[in-house]
Amino acid sequence: QVQLVESGGGLVQAGGSLRLSCAASGRTFSRYAMAWFRQAPGKEREFVAAITWSGDSTYYADSVRGRFTISKNNAKNTVYLQMNSLKPEDTAVYYCAVEVAVRRIRVAIDYDYWGQGTQVTVSS
Numbered sequence: 001q002v003q004l005v006e007s008g009g010g011l012v013q014a015g016g017s018l019r020l021s022c023a024a025s026g027r028t029f030s031r032y033a034m035a036w037f038r039q040a041p042g043k044e045r046e047f048v049a050a051i052t053w054s055g056d057s058t059y060y061a062d063s064v065r066g067r068f069t070i071s072k073n074n075a076k077n078t079v080y081l082q083m084n085s086l087k088p089e090d091t092a093v094y095y096c097a098v099e100v101a102v103r104r105i106r107v108a109i110d111y112d113y114w115g116q117g118t119q120v121t122v123s124s
Contacts (some may be wrong), residue, residue, distance in 0.1 A: 002026040002113040004096045012086055016122070019061060020081040022096030022115055029053070033099040034072060034079040037108055038092035047106040048094070051069030059105055086122045093117040
């Protein structure tokens with residue numbers, strides 16, 4: 001099993017920044033992807049960003065590219081999401097996830113482990 005614990009969410013004004021963290025513990029894998037998804041009230045869970053095990057490849061949703069940056073610290077088993085220039089439409093619960101066998105990196109149902117989520121609220 002893998003345990004994922006997110007932190008760093010909160011309330012911020014439009015144009016502000018937040019950094020989310022996701023600490024992983026438990027089983028380790030040689031190849032995997034870690035990602036952030038988000039879900040706003042009444043909407044489906046959507047892909048935000050992902051990073052592969054080596055950190056060499058990153059992926060972003062069009063809606064956040066240029067504003068958000070995903071990174072990882074292997075020594076701390078932690079993945080981060082730096083969110084800049086936040087907009088009210090970024091308001092959602094943000095979830096960290098791990099995909100053990102990298103397949104469709106933007107597809108939520110392919111992910112094997114999920115955190116409990118952290119709320120991000122952006123006021124206008």
